[in-house]
Amino acid sequence: MAILPTPVPPRPERRSFWTWGYVSDEPSDAEREAAAKRLADRLGEEVRPPPVPKIGDIALRQARLRVPTALQDWVSATDEERVTHTYGGHALELLRGLRGEFPNPPDAVAHPRDDAELEATLAWCDRNGFAAIPYGGGTSVVWGVNPPEHANAAVTIDLDRMNAVLEVDDVSRAARVQAGILGPDLEAALRPLGLTLRHFPQSFPWSTVGGWVATRSGGHYATNHTHIDDFVESTRMLTPRGWFESRRLPGSGAGPSPDRLVLGSEGTLGVITECWLRLQKRPVHRATAGVRFASWRSGCEAVRAIAQAKLWPANLRILDPAEAAFSAGMDGAHALLIIGFESADVPQGENIRAALALARGHGGLVEDGDVLIDDGGGAPTGRGGAVGAWRNAFIGVNAGLTAGLGLLSDTFETAVTWDRWPEFDAEVRARVGDALRRTLGDSARLSCRFTHVYPDGPAPYYSWSGVVPRGGEAERWQVIKDAATAAVVGAGGTVTHHHAVGRMHRDGWAKQRPALFADMWRGAKKAVDPGGVMNPGVLLED
Ligand SMILES: Cc1cc2nc3c(=O)[nH]c(=O)nc-3n(C[C@H](O)[C@H](O)[C@H](O)COP(=O)(O)OP(=O)(O)OC[C@H]3O[C@@H](n4cnc5c(N)ncnc54)[C@H](O)[C@@H]3O)c2cc1C
Numbered sequence: 164m165a166i167l168p169t170p171v172p173p174r175p176e177r178r179s180f181w182t183w184g185y186v187s188d189e190p191s192d193a194e195r196e197a198a199a200k201r202l203a204d205r206l207g208e209e210v211r212p213p214p215v216p217k218i219g220d221i222a223l224r225q226a227r228l229r230v231p232t233a234l235q236d237w238v239s240a241t242d243e244e245r246v247t248h249t250y251g252g253h254a255l256e257l258l259r260g261l262r263g264e265f266p267n268p269p270d271a272v273a274h275p276r277d278d279a280e281l282e283a284t285l286a287w288c289d290r291n292g293f294a295a296i297p298y299g300g301g302t303s304v305v306w307g308v309n310p311p312e313h314a315n316a317a318v319t320i321d322l323d324r325m326n327a328v329l330e331v332d333d334v335s336r337a338a339r340v341q342a343g344i345l346g347p348d349l350e351a352a353l354r355p356l357g358l359t360l361r362h363f364p365q366s367f368p369w370s371t372v373g374g375w376v377a378t379r380s381g382g383h384y385a386t387n388h389t390h391i392d393d394f395v396e397s398t399r400m401l402t403p404r405g406w407f408e409s410r411r412l413p414g415s416g417a418g419p420s421p422d423r424l425v426l427g428s429e430g431t432l433g434v435i436t437e438c439w440l441r442l443q444k445r446p447v448h449r450a451t452a453g454v455r456f457a458s459w460r461s462g463c464e465a466v467r468a469i470a471q472a473k474l475w476p477a478n479l480r481i482l483d484p485a486e487a488a489f490s491a492g493m494d495g496a497h498a499l500l501i502i503g504f505e506s507a508d509v510p511q512g513e514n515i516r517a518a519l520a521l522a523r524g525h526g527g528l529v530e531d532g533d534v535l536i537d538d539g540g541g542a543p544t545g546r547g548g549a550v551g552a553w554r555n556a557f558i559g560v561n562a563g564l565t566a567g568l569g570l571l572s573d574t575f576e577t578a579v580t581w582d583r584w585p586e587f588d589a590e591v592r593a594r595v596g597d598a599l600r601r602t603l604g605d606s607a608r609l610s611c612r613f614t615h616v617y618p619d620g621p622a623p624y625y626s627w628s629g630v631v632p633r634g635g636e637a638e639r640w641q642v643i644k645d646a647a648t649a650a651v652v653g654a655g656g657t658v659t660h661h662h663a664v665g666r667m668h669r670d671g672w673a674k675q676r677p678a679l680f681a682d683m684w685r686g687a688k689k690a691v692d693p694g695g696v697m698n699p700g701v702l703l704e705d
Contacts, residue, residue, distance in 0.1 A: 181260040182563030198564040213567040216263035226270040227316040244272040248319040251303035269319040297430035299374030302366040305665030342373025381661030385479040402433030402691035430698035444507035447539040450515035453550040454527040455497040462498040465525035478503030486610035491553035572628030577656040580620040598646035602639040603629025
């Protein structure tokens with residue numbers, strides 16, 4: 164039986180151009196002043212937050228196109244539209260936004276409301292050779308939504324008005340969802356039906372289903388269903404050559420998968436408009452624990468044992484001592500392993516006890532009283548102590564607080580097979596640590612956690628930060644990024660586990676994929692986008 168949920172209302176406010184999220188996510192002047200004071204106390208020197216420019220004061224290049232009258236209902240070239248669609252969410256982009264630097268904005272922004280308006284927009288771009296940039300929530304951290312440098316004009320296609328849940332099949336437990344829907348709107352539409360997607364990337368409040376599918380995003384499940392791929396039943400995409408639509412199937416061995424071509428295409432083949440996504444019942448059984456380890460290495464071994472026991476915990480994140488101190492308030496000597504189980508149908512006490520036995524067998528320290536089990540009573544799990552502190556830091560992340568204060572920070576994530584770990588970790592820390600010392604001096608920090616774990620290997624996520632002189636940010640960032648890419652790819656890992664390729668990881672991806680794969684991909688692109696207008700420069704050189 165198919166149920167039609169209520170339509171999702173339009174987004175109430177515009178996106179911020181200098182921090183993650185919307186205007187209401189922007190910290191106040193007082194909050195920025197307080198953050199500056201905390202940093203000044205740490206550094207022992209004066210730190211002042213720079214003023215935020217007004218959109219009207221930002222000088223933009225003249226638009227290089229004229230929007231045809233027939234398209235003016237949903238395509239516009241106002242400064243506000245062009246400014247708020249110039250950048251994604253990477254640290255250097257936010258900094259440029261805060262400084263009012265917008266040298267290469269899109270020339271126009273489209274907000275199609277239906278297939279016909281999208282078809283007319285794409286045909287206009289294709290006819291004129293304008294770069295067409297699909298845009299979901301604009302949270303790309305790999306330079307995936309920027310207009311290409313050498314286009315004769317660029318049109319951003321924002322899917323925000325194609326944001327409905329169209330159909331729910333509660334027998335198969337799946338929903339037909341438009342690509343522009345934001346994470347919270349999707350969950351709100353499914354909640355009255357007792358259903359959920361439960362795909363929670365950290366950017367969940369601001370990112371869209373289309374963006375997740377286009378980038379193969381990683382959600383909160385640390386094991387088993389890690390990527391959005393695992394939830395995609397079928398896809399629908401408009402290419403310059405026409406519609407591409409796959410059949411809904413629970414699985415299929417019929418040759419190469421059409422969906423696998425769409426997943427990770429990053430806007431280079433077409434605009435994804437809809438997907439059928441696999442759903443599940445909302446969990447009521449939960450169990451959580453935080454386990455301390457005196458040794459990072461034995462903590463990682465415990466993670467391997469739990470992953471290989473195939474208990475499939477929803478959460479299995481280990482934080483190294485530096486990260487546990489910074490984001491979970493721990494002592495700096497212990498690593499923290501956060502284990503969490505959830506299920507709609509099956510009590511999880513037995514699973515967490517089995518996982519904890521494995522952790523203790525590797526030297527893990529946890530009191531029985533610190534294990535929280537809830538079988539539907541609504542008792543909060545994972546909210547207290549170090550586990551809760553880490554959760555709050557993760558959810559409450561706000562780049563705007565420290566933007567422009569002279570701190571440079573970023574992350575890089577990868578995955579590698581267990582046989583290469585922990586030598587891989589040592590190699591990455593040595594090479595990136597060296598680059599950090601050379602560029603950021605004594606202020607540099609480097610830490611690691613696992614975001615996802617597979618039976619055959621972890622997905623480590625490294626975070627770094629340090630003090631940088633004004634004007635030297637991009638150059639120093641590049642030195643650190645080059646060291647990180649060389650280290651992770653050189654030591655047998657992937658250039659990205661879930662942040663996508665974009666323009667940032669193009670060269671690193673080229674080093675790890677089969678040489679012939681680039682030709683195969685070019686062939687596929689040429690078949691659906693012969694004019695090369697779809698997001699040029701992303702994945703492959705323009
Ligand atoms: C604070 C923060 C935390 C993050 N945490 C995570 C995380 O936990 N896991 C994770 O995987 N990522 C994370 N990211 C990265 C980012 O959120 C993901 O890549 C996300 O999937 C992008 O979704 P979006 O809707 O914002 O897409 P956008 O940023 O708008 O676009 C991303 C790419 O997808 C393409 N695209 C977007 N929509 C479509 C469409 N409908 N059709 C075709 N192509 C399209 C764009 O052209 C672009 O190349 C994080 C980013 C930030 C800023």
